[in-house]
Amino acid sequence: GQQLNQSPQSMFIQEGEDVSMNCTSSSIFNTWLWYKQDPGEGPVLLIALYKAGELTSNGRLTAQFGITRKDSFLNISASIPSDVGIYFCAVEGTSGTYKYIFGTGTRLKVLA
Amino acid sequence: EPEVTQTPSHQVTQMGQEVILRCVPISNHLYFYWYRQILGQKVEFLVSFYNNEISEKSEIFDDQFSVERPDGSNFTLKIRSTKLEDSAMYFCASSEDRYNEQFFGPGTRLTVL
Numbered sequence: 001g002q003q004l005n006q007s008p009q010s011m012f013i014q015e016g017e018d019v020s021m022n023c024t025s026s027s028i029f030n031t032w033l034w035y036k037q038d039p040g041e042g043p044v045l046l047i048a049l050y051k052a053g054e055l056t057s058n059g060r061l062t063a064q065f066g067i068t069r070k071d072s073f074l075n076i077s078a079s080i081p082s083d084v085g086i087y088f089c090a091v092e093g094t095s096g097t098y099k100y101i102f103g104t105g106t107r108l109k110v111l112a
Numbered sequence: 113e114p115e116v117t118q119t120p121s122h123q124v125t126q127m128g129q130e131v132i133l134r135c136v137p138i139s140n141h142l143y144f145y146w147y148r149q150i151l152g153q154k155v156e157f158l159v160s161f162y163n164n165e166i167s168e169k170s171e172i173f174d175d176q177f178s179v180e181r182p183d184g185s186n187f188t189l190k191i192r193s194t195k196l197e198d199s200a201m202y203f204c205a206s207s208e209d210r211y212n213e214q215f216f217g218p219g220t221r222l223t224v225l
Contacts, residue, residue, distance in 0.1 A: 035216075041218055041219065042219045045214075045216075048213050088154065098167050099157035104154050
């Protein structure tokens with residue numbers, strides 16, 4: 001089935017460092033999204049990407065939709081303790097479907 | 113800012129019992145969804161709903177599951193006879209239309225004993 005692989009699975013970083021994570025697929029998708037999930041909460045939308053090559057920022061977050069439409073990365077600059085959580089990429093399923101397919105997640109821990 | 117709300121936040125039930133999970137989607141949204149997340153795993157799609165009918169469902173969404181929009185604001189997920197493996201977080205989501213981003217609620221943690 002369709003699968004999104006995220007790397008790294010988890011990471012510890014020092015406060016103030018920049019973070020980079022990515023999401024890859026063996027299939028082409030036309031919409032890529034990044035969500036953050038805090039413990040016991042629902043996913044919160046961070047950035048949505050609709051065009052191959054698109055680079056979009058939201059505050060300290062920057063995400064890019066890969067040219068091949070098979071990958072995306074998310075960067076967080078100058079991390080702070082509240083960046084802790086699980087970051088999921090998601091794609092809109094192939095044409096004719098309504099569902100989102102979620103990645104395996106990257107767990108981020110920030111050391112103060 | 114409008115948000116999706118879900119009740120209850122935590123539901124504990126005995127195996128074989130029926131449960132109804134409730135959601136209030138964002139008011140001007142027309143598409144509604146349920147997703148499930150087993151502890152420590154990724155979020156998985158269950159069902160989408162539009163215009164008072166199911167538009168798509170996954171293989172997880174078997175005959176034990178049903179959805180309903182009983183009035184103009186609520187959207188419910190019913191599990192007819194719960195199994196141990198139904199224990200998970202259940203997230204409701206809504207979107208303005210099919211091509212807009214889906215916004216998720218805080219989830220209901222279902223524990224089946």
